[in-house]
Amino acid sequence: xxxxxxxxxxxxxxxxxxxxxxxxxxxxxxxxxxxxxxxxxxxxxxxxxxxxxxxxxxxxxxxxxxxxxxxxxxxxxxxxxxxxxxxxxxxxxxxxxxxxxxxxxxxxxxxxxxxxxxxxxxxxxxxxxxxxxxxxxxxxxxxxxxxxxxxxxxxxxxxxxxxxxxxxxxxxxxxxxxxxxxxxxxxxxxxxxxxxxxxxxxxxxxxxxxxxxxxxxxxxxxxxxxxxxxxxxxxxxxxxxxxxxxxxxxxxxxxxxxxxxxx
Numbered sequence: 001x002x003x004x005x006x007x008x009x010x011x012x013x014x015x016x017x018x019x020x021x022x023x024x025x026x027x028x029x030x031x032x033x034x035x036x037x038x039x040x041x042x043x044x045x046x047x048x049x050x051x052x053x054x055x056x057x058x059x060x061x062x063x064x065x066x067x068x069x070x071x072x073x074x075x076x077x078x079x080x081x082x083x084x085x086x087x088x089x090x091x092x093x094x095x096x097x098x099x100x101x102x103x104x105x106x107x108x109x110x111x112x113x114x115x116x117x118x119x120x121x122x123x124x125x126x127x128x129x130x131x132x133x134x135x136x137x138x139x140x141x142x143x144x145x146x147x148x149x150x151x152x153x154x155x156x157x158x159x160x161x162x163x164x165x166x167x168x169x170x171x172x173x174x175x176x177x178x179x180x181x182x183x184x185x186x187x188x189x190x191x192x193x194x195x196x197x198x199x200x201x202x203x204x205x206x207x208x209x210x211x212x213x214x215x216x217x218x219x220x221x222x223x224x225x226x227x228x229x230x231x232x233x234x235x236x237x238x239x240x241x242x243x244x245x246x247x248x249x250x251x252x253x254x255x256x257x258x259x260x261x262x263x
Contacts, residue, residue, distance in 0.1 A: 055071050087109050125168070
């Protein structure tokens with residue numbers, strides 16, 4: 001899909017990857033851009049840059065997602081591309097993570113995609129066209145050793161997008177899943193606090209949000225399901241699928257060595 005002339009909604013659009021996406025889509029000639037984020041002042045700032053519409057969004061609320069879609073449709077007509085990019089880290093650690101953090105991550109990282117699809121699919125299927133993109137993470141294909149919550153919910157986001165692609169692609173609705181690894185955003189700073197998590201992320205190198213946006217435009221042009229801004233992720237995924245035991249042993253070794261080196 002080419003973005004020129006399209007009506008595009010980006011959630012989590014006020015900062016990081018979302019902000020870079022909005023700017024890049026504007027450069028591609030999108031007809032209308034909607035910037036949705038919990039931080040409404042920041043949303044208005046980026047929306048003003050691209051002559052777009054800012055909408056306050058709580059991605060963890062179905063009613064808020066539905067209001068966003070209604071506002072975008074009222075302002076600009078049918079939505080061509082809905083980029084469900086908002087996400088939360090979900091807290092560090094394992095099963096001991098508080099239920100409140102599990103609940104928030106499940107709603108924002110998974111259910112927000114479900115709610116958007118539920119609202120958008122009837123109209124997209126009727127006209128035989130539309131594009132749904134979810135931001136997951138390389139953690140959804142591999143794992144994030146520093147956060148069980150993040151890993152689980154991002155795996156669910158990938159699985160959700162995969163199911164949607166199988167079910168709806170032949171009916172005109174494209175589906176892509178964005179899975180970056182280390183991107184210089186505030187969320188990266190949190191992940192780097194854990195030595196094991198930092199070691200895993202460092203192995204793939206760090207890129208800027210603008211690099212992710214470039215990869216997204218290329219991926220959408222080819223209508224690829226998996227959009228992987230980090231080339232090494234595809235190699236790790238291939239290894240994991242070909243020899244899971246070897247991959248797990250390698251990850252355990254990485255964790256042991258990173259934690260043993262901690263002062």
